[in-house]
Amino acid sequence: MPDNESIGCYPGNPPEKKSRTDTVLIFLFSAVTVASSLLLSLIISAAAFTRYIIGGDLYGFEEWVRLLAFWLYFMGGAYGAYNDTHVSADVVDSYMKDGFFKRLVIVLRNLITTGISILFTWYGYEFFMFGFMGPLGTGIAIPKTTIWQIPLWTSYLAVFLGLIFMTYYFAMRLLRNLRVLIKGGVS
Numbered sequence: 038m039p040d041n042e043s044i045g046c047y048p049g050n051p052p053e054k055k056s057r058t059d060t061v062l063i064f065l066f067s068a069v070t071v072a073s074s075l076l077l078s079l080i081i082s083a084a085a086f087t088r089y090i091i092g093g094d095l096y097g098f099e100e101w102v103r104l105l106a107f108w109l110y111f112m113g114g115a116y117g118a119y120n121d122t123h124v125s126a127d128v129v130d131s132y133m134k135d136g137f138f139k140r141l142v143i144v145l146r147n148l149i150t151t152g153i154s155i156l157f158t159w160y161g162y163e164f165f166m167f168g169f170m171g172p173l174g175t176g177i178a179i180p181k182t183t184i185w186q187i188p189l190w191t192s193y194l195a196v197f198l199g200l201i202f203m204t205y206y207f208a209m210r211l212l213r214n215l216r217v218l219i220k221g222g223v224s
Contacts, residue, residue, distance in 0.1 A: 059119070062115075062119075062202065063116065063119060065112075066112045066113070066115050066116040066119070066202075067116065069108055069109075069112040070108075070109055070112050070113045070116065073105045073106070073108045073109035073112070074109060076101075076105050077102060077105050077106065077109065080095075080098055080101055080102055080105070081098075081102065083095060083098070084098045096184065097182075097183075097184030097185050100182040100183070100184055100185050100187055101185070101187075103182075103192060104187060104191060104192050107192040107193075107195040107196060108192075108195040110195075110199070111195045111196055111198065111199025111200070112195065112198075112199055114199050114203055115198075115199050115202035115203050115206070118202065118203040118205075118206040118207055119202075119206045121210065123203075125146070125150065126146060127143075127146065129142060130142045130143055130146070137218075137221075140214070140217055140218040141218060143214050143218075144211065144214050144215055144218050147207065147210055147211040147214050147215075148211060150207050150211075151204065151207040151208050151211045154200065154203050154204040154207045154208075155204055157200050158197070158200040158201055158203075158204045161193075161196045161197040161199075161200040161201075162197055164193050164196055164197065165190060165193040165194055165196065165197040167180075167193070168180055168188065168189040168190030168192075168193040168194075169188075169190040169193070
């Protein structure tokens with residue numbers, strides 16, 4: 038990628054070369070988000086049909102909705118981190134002229150994003166381990182949903198994995214922008 042192009046993983050400006058790992062991960066993120074979206078639509082439609090047309094109740098559907106929503110949000114977040122389409126505070130540098138100071142601001146923004154993502158990944162790990170090991174940390178009394186008895190760690194795993202992949206892609210973007218800052222060029 039020439040130095041005079043923006044560094045990032047924007048859809049119009051992909052990384053130099055997509056690795057096999059990235060290809061597999063992006064496929065998995067896409068598959069999980071599409072499957073979760075379809076299942077969420079189906080479950081919510083079935084619940085609405087059951088409640089308002091038939092007059093019954095689809096008991097316990099909220100537990101499945103919550104589980105699928107966690108997977109949808111956090112795998113979608115990882116996909117957004119790869120594509121650099123996540124919510125970010127890039128308004129300031131969009132009004133700046135190209136040059137060293139703009140590249141420095143971009144690196145600082147990426148550094149803060151990566152640092153916060155690392156912190157939340159640690160919290161995600163603690164969250165997952167709480168669900169996996171239980172409140173006492175012994176594997177006894179593992180938290181489960183009320184009706185279907187789904188272990189809560191299945192939802193917490195989505196949070197932890199999503200945050201790991203977000204941190205990975207934020208760190209890769211930080212390194213690419215740091216390289217541009219050192220080499221020079223236009224950001």
